[in-house]
Amino acid sequence: MTTSNIEVSKAATLxxxxxxxxxxxxxxxGTVGLxxxxxxxxxxxxxxxxxxxxxxxxxxxxxxxxxxxxxxLYRDALQCEPFWRAQLxxxxxxxEWQVAQGDSIESLCHASRWCDLVVVERPQLDxxxxxxxxxxxxxxxxxxxxVVVVPERAECATVGTHxxxxxxxxxxxxxxxxxxxxxxxxxxxxxxxxxxxxxxPFGLRYLPKLDLRAWFARRGxxxxxxxxxxxxxxxxxxxxxxxxxxxxxxxxxxxxxxxITELVLGGTTRHLFQHSDLPLLVAH
Numbered sequence: 403m404t405t406s407n408i409e410v411s412k413a414a415t416l417x418x419x420x421x422x423x424x425x426x427x428x429x430x431x432g433t434v435g436l437x438x439x440x441x442x443x444x445x446x447x448x449x450x451x452x453x454x455x456x457x458x459x460x461x462x463x464x465x466x467x468x469x470x471x472x473x474x475l476y477r478d479a480l481q482c483e484p485f486w487r488a489q490l491x492x493x494x495x496x497x498e499w500q501v502a503q504g505d506s507i508e509s510l511c512h513a514s515r516w517c518d519l520v521v522v523e524r525p526q527l528d529x530x531x532x533x534x535x536x537x538x539x540x541x542x543x544x545x546x547x548x549v550v551v552v553p554e555r556a557e558c559a560t561v562g563t564h565x566x567x568x569x570x571x572x573x574x575x576x577x578x579x580x581x582x583x584x585x586x587x588x589x590x591x592x593x594x595x596x597x598x599x600x601x602x603p604f605g606l607r608y609l610p611k612l613d614l615r616a617w618f619a620r621r622g623x624x625x626x627x628x629x630x631x632x633x634x635x636x637x638x639x640x641x642x643x644x645x646x647x648x649x650x651x652x653x654x655x656x657x658x659x660x661x662i663t664e665l666v667l668g669g670t671t672r673h674l675f676q677h678s679d680l681p682l683l684v685a686h
Contacts, residue, residue, distance in 0.1 A: 574655025
């Protein structure tokens with residue numbers, strides 16, 4: 403199925419939440435989010451967040467001035483709805499414009515409770531250093547829905563047409579796949595990089611097993627499977643494999659190990675968050 407053959411439903415059954423960092427110009431996250439919403443026939447919610455810094459309340463004299471400035475920014479952002487409406491119209495989809503005031507992570511995670519996908523942008527100049535504790539990473543940890551992480555430098559001619567699934571039999575990968583089901587069903591091609599499951603530290607080797615190939619088939623998803631051997635450079639290898647198949651979206655579990663472990667020793671999530679030029683649909 404190609405994008406041109408997909409009819410945008412008048413009664414959307416999915417909600418895509420898009421973090422709109424700028425309310426005056428298109429951004430990679432906005433472009434990807436709208437493309438995904440169009441592909442899914444989803445309701446596209448553009449969310450702009452006016453930050454409210456707790457440090458501003460350290461000085462009583464500055465409180466009134468700061469609150470006034472933030473309130474003005476909030477009211478100005480509300481007036482940017484025509485900007486969002488124009489983008490919705492250009493994509494031929496429906497949606498809404500919302501403005502929140504406060505902490506970005508709290509706002510995104512709160513709204514994720516009733517959304518099916520959350521789309522956020524990862525800046526490349528300030529990579530939310532250290533990786534694992536920034537806005538994007540903490541949103542992935544706290545969100546109630548899968549998160550599509552869009553690198554700032556991503557070139558998004560298409561998204562969701564050829565999807566690569568990083569499958570390592572983990573809880574996180576399974577959650578990402580379940581969240582990506584609507585996209586997998588309408589993708590032109592799905593490639594699965596099938597890695598060996600990790601050994602249980604408790605020696606429990608007789609738990610129920612998932613046959614992903616059969617699980618996909620029961621849901622009408624045709625996928626090609628390729629053995630993938632994880633190693634110290636598994637993040638780079640996964641990205642290379644995705645490029646080799648001309649993928650435009652990677653589906654994967656995030657932070658399968660603790661953030662401390664990945665910060666100190668490195669890890670797939672950390673590498674891809676820092677270096678991927680492809681959107682990542684992740685879940686934790």
